[in-house]
Amino acid sequence: MIELQHTAKTHDESRQGEALDMLPTGKSTGRKLYIESYGCQMNFSDSEIVASILLDNGFETTKDYKEADVVFINTCSIRENAEQRVRNRLKEFESAKAKNPGMVVGVLGCMAERLKSKFLEEEKLVDVVVGPDAYRDLPNLIEKVDDGSKAVNVLLSREETYADISPVRLNSNGISAFISIMRGCDNMCSFCVVPFTRGRERSRDCYSVVKEAQHLFNAGYREVTLLGQNVDSYKYKKTVTEGETPEPTVNFAQLLAMVAEVSPELRVRFSTSHPKDITDEVLHTMARYENICKYIHLPVQSGSSRVLELMNRTYDREWYMDRVNAIRRIIPTCGISTDVITGFCTETEDEHQETLSMMEYVKYDFAYMFAYSERPGTLAAKRYDDDVPEEVKKRRLTEVVNKQQEHSLYRLQNFVGEVQKVLIEGFSKRSDQDYCGRNDQNTMVVFPVDERFKPGQYVHVLAERCTSATLIGRIVE
Template sequence: MFETPTSTKQHDESRQGEALLLENDSKKSNGRKLYIESYGCQMNFSDSEIVASILLDKGFETTRDYKEADVVFINTCSIRENAEQRVRNRLKEFESAKAKNPGMVVGVLGCMAERLKSKFLEEEKLVDVVVGPDAYRDLPNLIEQVDEGSRAVNVLLSREETYADISPVRLNTNGVTAFISIMRGCDNMCSFCVVPFTRGRERSRDPQSIVKEATDLFNAGYREVTLLGQNVDSYNYETINFANLLEKVARVNPLLRVRFSTSHPKDITDEVLHTLARYENICKYIHLPVQSGNSRVLNLMNRTYDREWYMERVSAIRRIIPECGISTDVITGFCSETEEEHLETLSMMDYVKYDFAYMFAYSERPGTLAAKRYADDIPEEVKKRRLTEVVNRQREHSLERLQTYVGKTHKVLIEGLSKRSDNDYCGRNDQNSMVVFPKDDRYKVGDYVNVYAEKCTSATLIGKIID
């Protein structure tokens, strides 16, 4: 759920500013082209697939080039200040294109919509339409309002909307991996986070619709799904909890890999861990944000767990799933953090030895509890120095963890060609580590192969297929 992190993660799940394109289907075209650009977290990219589905159903086609689009949307992230500045700069580029195409509709979707709607619509006049995460069904009506000469806005949050009945189109897909949103919103009021204010209260999606989506994806050739939620461990639909849902999706087919993100340390249960251990096709990888290794700072962050609780959960993971990969989020320089408390974060990293991490210097977000209650009193140079120390420590641990995978055979799902060479395939192992290996004509994208890891770089395993 973060934008532009400092990350040691090999397969970055926070793709930035990516224009999303799909193969246009056979629905009757209305002659208008749609361009969507997304920033931030997996949830935003999943939402863009919902938006595309709604508008393709109305006859829109997609394009990779915003300059030839009739409707341009940017799906926004509000986690950090520089994200907002990047979006604003991008909107100014769209403004230039609109000057040459006055009929172009430009809109802002997602998390920035509610907080900055007046600035975008009225003060800066950068956009024609502003739409919040729960109002995407209203997009055809809002576009029509703009066509008639009005600016349009809908940022109402909902306690019911899950888009469960909408089959997302798969944008920029490799045809192998896909996201499935299992819930929306968040009830955790972490003091640094804007998500509860931008995405509303937590509500879980009907498990039958989730299983159907996973089944449809498998039948279409997909071999891996990632179940998405701000806090997947609090999934609860009638009598179905997250462990139950995981099992249902895992049983769609043994050849369908299942991942999930994100877990909350206060909610992840032994039942979930035992479910991971029981099913081979549920990947042995957990993203477990710690944010800080100090109990006082965690209390200020309103994380609702302390250092000891987090360490116990890590201990349970190591006991129940010894081979599990663990990643995390870390914030340095939170309000009033002392040097000793920062050192406790480093010692937590030494205790867990994360496979990879998203790491940030604290950035105050307007409207959050922290902005209202606490002074942002750590100098920027101290924040950055502490961040550098965290990044350097994580690099050591990432390499150390990868080295433990060298000399072992890994089941890898081929996701595509390596970015560096068309002669190599790439894919991820159970622990979410990227693996690169020479192409073999016997196998294609979407196949599972056994790869023997011969060596590693600081971020990648390098090996060869073995029979």
């Protein structure tokens, strides 16, 4: 199971998952695939697409990279720490390859796109490098490596959405699944490499999204998370041939409603929203459907309008606060989480205090928090000096983390004494005597096992107490 954390997070957010054993769907080649993912939800979703493509070409998956014939690591370029972890992991794979010279080692995803041939030529750690829009080419690239060549394809596409590929659900609990609704990003935030590694924004066919959600529900899944770098800018318009009547454009609010209508028993979540694009229409749609979870991840990055302008976020402090006010007005029970960057270029102490005051204003349920790390190739790296000393960045990060821990506890304490609707996801990490699942606001809830209920079912849990990250309670009628 891929565990996505919902508590206060500091500056290393990378997560790692391994493929489950699975039989090939095409004619078996007898070859085994191991795939490991780091970073955001989109990377895990992409790994499921890669697995689907290779299973169709006769591969099986394995949980042990030492017995694999093809080893892939799906990478993240958002943080320097994540890149270093990938390099360290590749060195471990190199040791395994020394014992199995026929093993193919490859890098997928954002690091592959950003570093391209460096992996092949300078570091010589891998045989194949594949960007996020070239996964259909993997069988051909593996064949080139088998013939003794190195292989690379990092071409970006303006059309690829993988809409026709049914992802293989790796590490699945059989209850929750990701559905990618769009790829790429058109927001040129100055600190971010995503527009360069994932290309221009394009939205997936809304009908294929609904079809995938229906398929998952029929297979027993009870929660889907719609994924995009900026889901609020989702926009799909069917291409029509001459003589056909044009169809209206489908926006994100309308897509949300379409997925929610698959079944009232299917919970719908989404990530990530952008403050400049989230509309009242989306909020009213969330309020209208009981099965659309009342939770929004709304990255603020900074509470200072001047720093936000340097970040090219295209909104200011007042705009962000207006969007928070709209959420509180239209969906009073909505949970809100965020991203915060401390020590961005030229950030002053007063501007750091503005971030802390924004946190006080919103009182986020949880947050992902980072000290600024300059990424090569970004607009910030080209335009601005990374001039905030590391010790200042870290001290400001500590203050932000401490503030968020206060607010996370405050939000959880407000749930104590209330009944939460929870989708049982499985056993608690600490004990098979307890179940765990999340409430509408994405908070983890732990409660004793009741033999009348199984994972995948909804229960009502009275929250009796809390830690700084978890509600603890018992099932009530």
